[in-house]
Amino acid sequence: MSAHALDHATDHHEDDHGHHHKETFVTKYIFSQDHKMISKQYLITGLFMGIIGIAMSILFRLQLAWPDVEFTIYEVLLGKWGEGGVMDPNVYLALVTIHGTIMVFFVLTAGLSGTFSNLLIPLQIGARDMASGFLNMISYWLFFISSVIMVLSLFVEAGPASAGWTIYPPLSALPQAIPGSGTGMTLWLVSMAIFIASSLLGSLNYIVTVLNLRTKGMSMTRLPLTIWAFFITAVIGVVSFPVLFSAALMLIMDRSFGTSFFLSDIYIAGEVLHNQGGSPVLFEHLFWFLGHPEVYIVILPAMGMVSEIMATNARKPIFGYRAMVASILAIAFLSTIVWGHHMFISGMNPFLGSVFTFTTLLIAIPSAVKSFNWITTIWRGNLQMNPAMLFSIGFVSTFITGGLTGIILGDSALDINVHDTYFVVAHFHLVMGISALYGLFAGVYHWFPKMFQGRMLNKNLGYVHFWVTVIGAYGVFFPMHFIGMAGLPRRYYTNTAFPYFDDLTDVNVVITIFAIITAAAQLVFLYNFISSMFYGKRGSKNPWNATTLEWTAEMKHIHGNWDGPIPHVYRWSYDYSKLNKDETDYVIPGQDFVPQHIPLQDNEEELNH
Amino acid sequence: MTAFLVVLVIILFGVAIWQMGKIFQLSKTETSSNSEVATDKDNNVNGWLMLMFTIFIYLLLIICFWKWGDVLLPESASEHGSEIDSLMYISMALIFVVGFFTLWLLGYFSFKYRGKQGTRATFFADNDKLEFIWTIIPVIVLAGLIIYGLFTWTDIMNVDTDDDPMIVELYAYQFDWRARYAGEDNTLGEANVRLIEGVNQLGVDASDPNAQDDVVTNELHLPTGRKILFKMRSQDVLHSAYMPHFRAQMNCVPGMITQFAFTPTVTTEEMRMNDEVVAKVRKINKIRQENSKALVAKGDEPLEPYEFDYMLLCNKICGSNHYNMQMKIVVHTPEEYEAWMKEQTTLAEALKQ
Numbered sequence: 001m002s003a004h005a006l007d008h009a010t011d012h013h014e015d016d017h018g019h020h021h022k023e024t025f026v027t028k029y030i031f032s033q034d035h036k037m038i039s040k041q042y043l044i045t046g047l048f049m050g051i052i053g054i055a056m057s058i059l060f061r062l063q064l065a066w067p068d069v070e071f072t073i074y075e076v077l078l079g080k081w082g083e084g085g086v087m088d089p090n091v092y093l094a095l096v097t098i099h100g101t102i103m104v105f106f107v108l109t110a111g112l113s114g115t116f117s118n119l120l121i122p123l124q125i126g127a128r129d130m131a132s133g134f135l136n137m138i139s140y141w142l143f144f145i146s147s148v149i150m151v152l153s154l155f156v157e158a159g160p161a162s163a164g165w166t167i168y169p170p171l172s173a174l175p176q177a178i179p180g181s182g183t184g185m186t187l188w189l190v191s192m193a194i195f196i197a198s199s200l201l202g203s204l205n206y207i208v209t210v211l212n213l214r215t216k217g218m219s220m221t222r223l224p225l226t227i228w229a230f231f232i233t234a235v236i237g238v239v240s241f242p243v244l245f246s247a248a249l250m251l252i253m254d255r256s257f258g259t260s261f262f263l264s265d266i267y268i269a270g271e272v273l274h275n276q277g278g279s280p281v282l283f284e285h286l287f288w289f290l291g292h293p294e295v296y297i298v299i300l301p302a303m304g305m306v307s308e309i310m311a312t313n314a315r316k317p318i319f320g321y322r323a324m325v326a327s328i329l330a331i332a333f334l335s336t337i338v339w340g341h342h343m344f345i346s347g348m349n350p351f352l353g354s355v356f357t358f359t360t361l362l363i364a365i366p367s368a369v370k371s372f373n374w375i376t377t378i379w380r381g382n383l384q385m386n387p388a389m390l391f392s393i394g395f396v397s398t399f400i401t402g403g404l405t406g407i408i409l410g411d412s413a414l415d416i417n418v419h420d421t422y423f424v425v426a427h428f429h430l431v432m433g434i435s436a437l438y439g440l441f442a443g444v445y446h447w448f449p450k451m452f453q454g455r456m457l458n459k460n461l462g463y464v465h466f467w468v469t470v471i472g473a474y475g476v477f478f479p480m481h482f483i484g485m486a487g488l489p490r491r492y493y494t495n496t497a498f499p500y501f502d503d504l505t506d507v508n509v510v511i512t513i514f515a516i517i518t519a520a521a522q523l524v525f526l527y528n529f530i531s532s533m534f535y536g537k538r539g540s541k542n543p544w545n546a547t548t549l550e551w552t553a554e555m556k557h558i559h560g561n562w563d564g565p566i567p568h569v570y571r572w573s574y575d576y577s578k579l580n581k582d583e584t585d586y587v588i589p590g591q592d593f594v595p596q597h598i599p600l601q602d603n604e605e606e607l608n609h
Numbered sequence: 610m611t612a613f614l615v616v617l618v619i620i621l622f623g624v625a626i627w628q629m630g631k632i633f634q635l636s637k638t639e640t641s642s643n644s645e646v647a648t649d650k651d652n653n654v655n656g657w658l659m660l661m662f663t664i665f666i667y668l669l670l671i672i673c674f675w676k677w678g679d680v681l682l683p684e685s686a687s688e689h690g691s692e693i694d695s696l697m698y699i700s701m702a703l704i705f706v707v708g709f710f711t712l713w714l715l716g717y718f719s720f721k722y723r724g725k726q727g728t729r730a731t732f733f734a735d736n737d738k739l740e741f742i743w744t745i746i747p748v749i750v751l752a753g754l755i756i757y758g759l760f761t762w763t764d765i766m767n768v769d770t771d772d773d774p775m776i777v778e779l780y781a782y783q784f785d786w787r788a789r790y791a792g793e794d795n796t797l798g799e800a801n802v803r804l805i806e807g808v809n810q811l812g813v814d815a816s817d818p819n820a821q822d823d824v825v826t827n828e829l830h831l832p833t834g835r836k837i838l839f840k841m842r843s844q845d846v847l848h849s850a851y852m853p854h855f856r857a858q859m860n861c862v863p864g865m866i867t868q869f870a871f872t873p874t875v876t877t878e879e880m881r882m883n884d885e886v887v888a889k890v891r892k893i894n895k896i897r898q899e900n901s902k903a904l905v906a907k908g909d910e911p912l913e914p915y916e917f918d919y920m921l922l923c924n925k926i927c928g929s930n931h932y933n934m935q936m937k938i939v940v941h942t943p944e945e946y947e948a949w950m951k952e953q954t955t956l957a958e959a960l961k962q
Contacts, residue, residue, distance in 0.1 A: 062614075071614075089929040164926045170863055171846040171927060177783065178928045264864025267802035267812070268783070268845040280847055280862055314722075315730040323740050345849070346860050347841075347867035350766035354759050361755050368747040369740065375714050376739070380731040382724045385655035386647045393659065393719050397666075400711050404704040407754065413761035414697055417682075417856045420849065420924045456645035460632040463651070464625075467658065471665065478669050479677065486680040487853030489924040497933035498922070499915040502893045503680050516614075520621045527629050539643045577730040592730070609734055 031141075033133030036557050038140050039118035040451055043444070045147055046111020047529070052151070053102035054519050056095045063087045065505075065512035067494035081159065089493040093162040094180050096491055098154065100165030101188070105195055106150065108298040108436045110143050113237075116301055116443050117206045117230040119451060123550035124224050126215025126567060128560040131208040135201050142198035146191045153187035161188035164491060166291065169262040169283050173254050176269040186255070189248050196245045203234035203241075210234075215549070217569035221325075221609070222596070224548050224573040225318060228325050229304020232332045236293045236300075239336060244290035247283055254278070284346050288339035295432045296335040299399075300328060302439020303370065306392040308573075309446050310374060312546045313389035314381030315592050317574035320373045321609045327366035334363045344412040345419055353412040360410035367403055371396060382577070382592075386544065387462030391442035394470045395435050401474075402430025405481065420491075423484025426477045434473045441465075441525070447550075448532065449543055454555040455536030456543060461528040465521055472518030479507050547595045548573050567597035572609050581605050649726055656723025663716025667709075679892065682853055683885040686919065686940065688872040689765045690856035696761050700754065768870040774838035777829070779921070780811050781841070781848035781861040784930035786921060787811060788829045792822030792955060802844055802863075812844075813956060821957040824950070829921060829938045831873045832946035838870040851924035852938065854880070860925055873940045880940075881917045890917050 032038060059078070062071055074082025081091035118136065122129050130136045153160045162180030163172035167188070175182040210223075210231045223231075250261040254275070262283045263275035311318040318324060340348065340356030374396045383389065405427040408414045418424065448457045483504045488495060495501040495508075542551035549569070553561045575594040578587050580603040587594050587604045600606055647655075685691050722730075768774060778789035778797055789811055791797045798820020804812040813820045831837055841850055843861035850869070851858045859869035880886055893915050901911035923934035941949060 073615075089932065093926065093929070093931070168847050168925070174846070177846050265802045266845055266863050267805050272803050272805070277864075279864060281865070315724070317732065317734040319733060320735045320740050322735070323744075345858050345869075347862045347865055350762065353766070354762060357758055357762065358755055361751050361758075364751055365744060365747050369744055371711060372743040373740075375711065375718065376733070378715075378718045378722060380733065381718075381722045382728045382730040383652065383656070383719060383722050384647050384724045385652045389647075390655060390659075393715065396715055397712060400715070401666075401708060404708050407704060407751075408697070408700050411696070411700065411754065411758040411762075413693055413758050413765060414700065416765070416858050417693060417853060419858055420851075458632065459645045459647060459651065461629055463655065464628065464632075467662075470662065474666060474669060478666075479673055482673055482677045482680055485682065487682050487851075487922075489851065489922055491926045492932035493929075494932055498920065498935065499893060499897065499912075500917075500920065502896050502915070503889065505896070507677055507680070516618060517621065520618065520625060523622060524625050524629060527626070537645055539645060543643055543646055574734065576732070578732050607734065 031137060033129070033137045034557070034559055035118045035122050035130050035133070035136060036451065036561075038136055039115050041140050042110060042114035042118060042143070043451070045144060046107050046115060047526075049102050049106040049147055049150075050111065051526075053099050053107060054522065056099040056102075058516060058519050059087075060092055060095045060099070061512040061515045063092055063493070064495075065509045067496055087493075090159060090162055090179055092493040093164070093178070093491065094160045094184070097162050097164055097167075097180070098150070098160055101161075101192075102150065103433065104165060104294065104298065105192070106147055108433070108440070109199065109294070110195070112436060112440045112443075113230065113233055113297065113301045114140070114143065114202060115440075116226070116305060116447070117202070117234070119447060120226055120550060121206055121209050121230055122213070123450065123553055123561060124227050124548050124573075125210060125213060125218055126549045126569065127209060127213035128562075128566070130205050131213060132205055135205050139198050139201040139205065142194050142201065146194035146198060149187055149191035149194065153184050153191065156183045156187065158182045158184060160184040166284075166287055167251070168287075169251060169254065169280050170266055170268075173251060173263060174266070174268060174273075181255075186252075189252055189255075193245060193248055196241045196248075199237055199241050203237040206230055206234040207238070215566045215569055218596075221322075222569055222572045224304075225307040225321070225324055225328075226301075226304040228328055229300045229307075232328050233297050233300045236332050236335060237297055240290040240293040240297075243286055247286035247290075250286075251283065281343070281346055281348055284343050285339070285348075288342045289336075291342065292339040293335045295428070296331055298436045299432050299439075300331070302395060302436045302442075303328070305439050305443045305446070306374070306395045307377075308548070309388045309392045309442050310377050311574050311576060312446075312544050313384040313386055313392070314378050315384065315545075315576045316377055316381045317572075317576055317578075317609075318373070319376040319379075320369075321572065321574065323369055324373055327369045330366040331363060334359060334366070338363060338410075341410050341412070341415070344415045350412075357410060357412045361407065364403070364407060364410075367399075371400055371403075384544070386445065387457070387459055387466055388442045388446035388544075390463070390466045391438045391445065394466065395438040395442065397470075398430045398435045398438065398473065402427055402432070402435060402477075406431060417487075418484055420489055421484040422480045422488050422490055425490050426480035426484060429480075430473075430477050434477065441469075444529070446544065448536075449539055449555075450550055450553075452533055452536065453557055454538040454541070455532055456539045457532045457536060458528050461524055465525045465528065468521035468524070469518055472514050472521060475514030476511050476518060479511055483507050542595075545591075545593050547575055547593050549596055552595065552597055569596045570599045571596055574609070578604070647724070649724065652724040656720045659716050659719035659723075663712055666712060679885070679888060683880070683883055683889070684875075685854070685856050686873060686875040686880060687855040687857065688874055689761075690854075690871070692761050692764065693856045696757060699757070703750065703754070765871075766869075768836075768838055768868070772836045774836040774870055775832075776838050776840060777831075778811075778840045778842060779829075779850050779861065780844070781850065781923065781927075781934075782844035783846065783928050784923070784934040786827070786829075786850075786923075786934070786936035788826050788936070789813070789956075790824040790826070790950070790953075791819075792824055794819060794822060797840065798823050798956070800842070805844075808959060808962070811842075815956075815960055821955065823956040824953045825956060825959065826953060827936065829936055830946060830949050831938065831940050832943040833873050833876055833940060834943060836870055836872045839868060841867045841869070846927050847925045848923045848927050848934070849925035851922045852919070853922070854919050858924060876940045876942055876945075877917075877919060877938075880919070886917050890915060 070085030081088040158179040253259040260275040260278040776791040798817040841861040919938035921936040
């Protein structure tokens, strides 16, 4: 692999233009093998899916706030399921299901980790490209196909999958139980199977690249935390996604080939099914064996980027680098042994519930360490309030507020009464949904110049976007804890069937209004993104004065990233505001950061981090 | 309302576009190459906003409690429920304390250390002592919580047969519930979906001697003071029997019998007198009256006034009528319960008819 990288290096010396391939439109923009282009493809596909997912959430929020009001928009967008402006209960469930699926997998897994792993791994470790550009291309196009199938499934006659994003059988296995479990569910499963293949190809590529293609001097302990996070995320993905694949495969068998992995003793639509001996609880185990690590697949890349962006903008090293790495490892390990906390009341043995309570609450420890370390990182810093920094601070805020309620939900005894209520919805939206989205936004604001050849996002629009979003997001999810504690179950089409919940209506109205405002703020971002892509101001090569290698690469996108030889690395990536031995000035006088490729200076003390 | 919302969205969108255009033009006139990097002015403004944002979070919390503190569930109506509630209070108190301080530090540091040109950040890369402290404190606190939680959990979930619990089956199907009482012998008759036929809706084995005195009802009536062991079954898809006032929930799984036990302590009559419930019902009825006015104006029937009842809800997505899969629960004194039970027909009688 390194020989391959060297070849490129010499190639570029011989060829002044830095382009030794003939690039056509197709190889440059469509079937590109260049990691920078693939990362943009991931981002734009992810954002497109995000628009669909958020639009869906607005539709069902309207329904929840004003169940008796007829909205013409239902008829416009939902067609026969919104006739006369009244939403069909089945399509409500479909919206909830597809919203969850799209946001978790297509936006926060592919859109977040796919985008930034591709962009940053080669650039930050000093590699010309991914280990296999071809696999990388395949990975994106599989993701694209799975997105297309998921979107197509919205248009099938009986409606898309509507058994919840967790697709628990028998509901997801029997079209008699809900119309969405017909063709819609088949397409959902096919789409996810392809998605898993895409994710695995991507993850294997990231792992190999991080292990093998680091530039000279870039030891594992000198890696920026972003790379650590992407690396471990890829490992978790490789460990857990195949299990979801097996679950999906067995579900396909149960649906189409008459097996009984998850079905037993079922009487539906006036007849007894032949299935015998299967267990839906088995599916829950398999699903959550992926499903829980999945939330860390979503949040770890965000954590890594936030650590990097915070250190850069605080002009301080990240506090406790080794503890940060250790907590990523601890979280990754624990994440694979806590899945049962989604199943405390599933009917599994209560003793198992005790074990999972124990492991689940342990996760609070590395999470607490991380939060304290972030707070200490901004202590006595010189905070540069760029939009990326604001989103990083916002991330820590929602990670704390959302994470703390996890202590309640992770405790089996307390989970009994809040399980599947809006309390859970509030918890996971704050801790993984909103936090990961903030991580995504922080990353986009910070690395936009790297993606679009030096162009930068407009900062004032960024401020508007940030402030409306943070206020709105808390406005949506904070009151949600209350309706959850009041005993309101999630996934209810309307709460009017229970007069007991009548006093929750105005809370739901408040939540919906905040949701609309927050969604509108995303239009500001979208405008900023598109206009800056073409007309954004070009900043300097290293606009945030960061130490990592990506800012030494060429601004113009060339194949191979560096026009000359790949820079070598002599230090960790967090030498911000480091003083010289006499403490008279910074290590490099007048400059408060030392990039990784600068050798140790004469008047500098070498520190081991 | 629709029109109002549409107008609201259009206005917001318009304002956003207008602001964007303005800002975009302003940013164009600048010439410096790093004009999109935060200046001291940006740092100052956003630092202050961060401080205000922290205060906003506290205010939001206070407003939520002040406005909606009364929507929360009333005191527990079951024996183990009070244990859950006290564990909940302790956990909540902990969360509030930790959340209050960490969010304050985050907001205050963001404000206090907002960037200024010429300021030097402190190179502070690690401190083992500090990190040890904030690893060990969560360890100790969580150990306490885990132990407390596990004892509570084990107490609730492990049913002691010496208590002689009353056996009741909860039977779930799309989209309703049935309850089956084990009768005099306190033993449920065998049942399977393959035996479902006509009135034998639950598929009970009519030849099983234990089944003869079983009683099937569509309301759940329970006596206070006796442990009830619920055996849950489902006929078609996953359901979840959720009884929020009793702090009880368990999934109903086709092909499997799950269980949950609790002892009711407060009768329906007593709960209706509970101050919190009285206030809540009054508030709900006020809302319903308001809504009725609108309905009557449209020529529809007004809503009936609400009276408090315990309820069993389905809390696992199960299909189109999931939102309305409910059963009324009535808790009696033991004497009232006996009287009610006497009026019920046994399965043997019901099948003969």
